[in-house]
Amino acid sequence: GFDLIHNHDWLSSFAAIDLKNDFRLPLLTTIHATEKGRNQGNLYGDLQHAIHQAEWHAAFESWRVITCSRYMAWEVQTYFDLPPEKIDVIPNGIDPRPFDALNGKDLSQFRLQFAQPDQPIIYYVGRIVPEKGLAALVDSVPIVLREWPGAKFVVAGGGAYLDDLRVKAHVLGVEDNIIFPGRVSDEVRDGLFKVANVAVFPSLYEPFGIVALEAMCAGTPVVVTEVGGLPEVVELHRTGITVKPNDPQSLAWGILHTLKHPDWAATRAENANRVARAEFNWARIADQTTRVYHRVVEEACASDWAYKAPDVIAT
Numbered sequence: 001g002f003d004l005i006h007n008h009d010w011l012s013s014f015a016a017i018d019l020k021n022d023f024r025l026p027l028l029t030t031i032h033a034t035e036k037g038r039n040q041g042n043l044y045g046d047l048q049h050a051i052h053q054a055e056w057h058a059a060f061e062s063w064r065v066i067t068c069s070r071y072m073a074w075e076v077q078t079y080f081d082l083p084p085e086k087i088d089v090i091p092n093g094i095d096p097r098p099f100d101a102l103n104g105k106d107l108s109q110f111r112l113q114f115a116q117p118d119q120p121i122i123y124y125v126g127r128i129v130p131e132k133g134l135a136a137l138v139d140s141v142p143i144v145l146r147e148w149p150g151a152k153f154v155v156a157g158g159g160a161y162l163d164d165l166r167v168k169a170h171v172l173g174v175e176d177n178i179i180f181p182g183r184v185s186d187e188v189r190d191g192l193f194k195v196a197n198v199a200v201f202p203s204l205y206e207p208f209g210i211v212a213l214e215a216m217c218a219g220t221p222v223v224v225t226e227v228g229g230l231p232e233v234v235e236l237h238r239t240g241i242t243v244k245p246n247d248p249q250s251l252a253w254g255i256l257h258t259l260k261h262p263d264w265a266a267t268r269a270e271n272a273n274r275v276a277r278a279e280f281n282w283a284r285i286a287d288q289t290t291r292v293y294h295r296v297v298e299e300a301c302a303s304d305w306a307y308k309a310p311d312v313i314a315t
Contacts, residue, residue, distance in 0.1 A: 002023075002025060003025070003026075003293075003297045004025055004026045004027070004028055004063075004293060004296050004297055004300070005019055005020055005025050005026070005027045005028065006028045006029075006030070006293075007027060007028070007029045007030070007058060007062070008029070008030050008032065009032070010035075010051055010054040010055045010058060013029070013054055013055075013057065013058035013061075014054070016029070016058070017057065017058065017061045020061060023307060024305065024306050024307035025300075025306065025307060026063040026296050026297065026299075026300040026306055027058075027061055027062045027063055028062060028063060028064055028065075028066065028292065028293070028296050029058050029059060029061075029062040029065050029066070030065075030066040030067070030068070030090075031055065031058075031059065031065060031066070031067055031072060031075075031076055032068060032072075032207055032208075033072075033205075033207045034052070034055055034072075034075050034076070034079055035048050035051040035052045035055060036052055036075075036079045037072075037075050037079070037205055037207065037228075038131055038205055040204070040205070052079070055079075055080065056079075056080045059076055059080045059082050060080070060082075062086075063296050063299065063300060064086055064087070064088060064292060064295070064296055065082060065086055065087050065088070066087075066088050066089075066090050066289070066292060067087060067088075067089055067090075067207075068089075068090065068091055068092050068207055068208040068229060069089065069091065069207060069208050069228065069229030069232050070089055070229070070232060071207065071228045071229045071232065072089075072207045072208070072228075072229060073087045073089050075207075088288075088292050090285055090288045090289055090292070091208065091229075091232075091233075091279075091280055091285065092208050092210045092213070092280070092285070093213075093280050093281060093282040093284075093285040094210065094213040094214060094216075094217050094276055094280050094281070094282075095282060096217040096276070096277055096281075098186065098190050099190060099193065099194065099214075099217050099218040099219070102190060102191065102194050102218075107191055107194055107195050110191050110195065111195040114152060114154055114179055114192070114195075115150075115152040116150070118150060119150040119151065119152050120148065120150070120151050120152070120197040120198070120259050121151075121152050121153075121154055121192070121195060121196040121197055121198075122144070122151060122152070122153045122154070122196070122197065122198045122200055122255055123153075123154045123156070123192050123193065123196035123198065123199050123200070123220070124137060124153075124154070124155045124156065124157075124199070124200055124201065124202075125156040125157055125184070125189055125192065125193075125199075125211060126156075126157050126201070126211050127157055127158070127159050128155070128157045128158060128159030128160075128161045128162045128165065129159045129160070129161050130161055130204070131203065131204050131205045132201075132202070132203050132204070133202035133203050133204045133225060133245060133246060134155065134161065134165055134202065135164075135165070135168065136202050136245075136246050136247065136248050136251055137153070137155070137200065137202045137248075137251060138155075138165055138168045138169055138172065138174070138178065139168075139172070139248035140202075140248040140249075140251040140252040140255065141153055141169070141172065141174040141177060141178060142172055142173075142174055143248060143249065143252035144252050144255050144256060145174065145177060147256055148256065148259055151177060151255075151259070152177055152178075152179065153177060153178045153179065154178075154179045154181065154192060154196070155178060155179070155180050156180075156181050156182070156183075156184045156188075156189065156192065157182070157183060157184075158182055158183040162180060162182070165180065166180060190214075190218065193214060193215055193218035193220050194218050194219070194220070196220050197220075197221070197258070197259060197265075198220070198221055198222075198223055198255055198258045198259065198265075199211075199212070199215035199218075199220040199221070199222050199223070200222070200223045200224070200251070200254070200255060201215075201222070201223070201224045201225070201230065202223075202224075202225050202243075202245070202246075202251055203224070203225055203227055203228065203230065203245070204225070204227060204245050204246055205227060205228060206224075206225075206227055206228040206229060206230050207228050207229050208228070208229040208230075208232075208233070209224065209228070209229055209230040209233050209234075212224055212230060212233050212234055212240070213233060213276050213280055215272075216233075216234075216239065216240075216269070216272035216273055216275065216276040217273060217276045217277065219269050219270070219273050220269060221240065221241075221258045221265040221266070221268055221269045221272075222234055222239075222240035222241070222268075222269075222272065223240065223241045223242075223243060223251070223254035223255055223258060224240060224241075224242055224243070225242065225243055225244065225245040225246075225251075226242045226243065226244065226245065227245045230242070233280075234272070237268070238268065238271055239268055239271050239272035239275055240268055240272055241254040241257060241258060241268075242254075
């Protein structure tokens with residue numbers, strides 16, 4: 001009774017390809033990231049080569065491929081030799097309701113858990129892994145503190161890289177200005193977006209950057225690196241600040257520019273909020289995805305390959 005298979009990851013691609021061939025159903029794959037991209041275009045060891053091969057095979061076996069950004073479309077074309085006409089770009093989406101629920105609420109006591117009223121909060125949330133560029137963020141802290149001594153950095157999330165960052169903060173003598181709360185609940189995550197002065201995402205590799213969208217929906221000014229899909233979400237000086245990757249000086253400049261010019265930052269945040277809700281809402285993205293589903297099914301039914309149910313044959 002199914003018309004197509006939609007796969008989202010190399011881990012499930014083996015089952016998806018088997019189902020495709022067993023039932024003669026067209027396969028659609030969304031590629032959210034690639035192993036080669038995570039490693040800056042390189043592959044190390046047998047496991048990474050095997051993952052890359054599985055990703056390539058899924059793309060090859062798919063009727064069409066969806067990517068979340070134009071950057072990811074470039075990646076799959078480059079790394080998998082995929083023809084551009086086989087790719088649809090459909091971004092990820094955001095649900096603004098959790099942030100809207102906090103509008104008008106007094107979050108001053110919540111904020112005091114992280115900083116005093118006169119101390120700005122610079123906020124990161126996400127996986128604590130090297131590819132997120134957090135070493136550069138910690139290196140930027142002393143630069144920011146020279147001009148804004150009371151600034152507080154909140155780096156939320158879990159990951160094996162957390163201890164390394166704590167050591168780096170201690171060596172730099174800035175451990176009192178960085179809070180590492182570990183994994184936080186959705187409520188704490190959303191509350192921090194609402195009370196932060198800046199949300200910063202210094203990634204070295206980022207296929208899309210949904211956390212930037214979350215900040216935009218919360219009304220938080222954003223600073224992001226010019227990598228991957230982030231510049232497709234954040235436009236320099238219109239919806240946020242973009243900076244150079246792995247560059248603490250550039251990152252510090254973006255943070256300080258936002259803190260020093262609150263009126264400009266507020267205007268960018270308002271623009272970003274409108275863009276996030278208009279262009280990255282789930283209803284719009286669901287409609288785009290449904291159109292791809294219809295195209296795949298129609299093309300498959302018109303071919304000699306796909307299984308045709310009796311009612312399809314009759315029509």
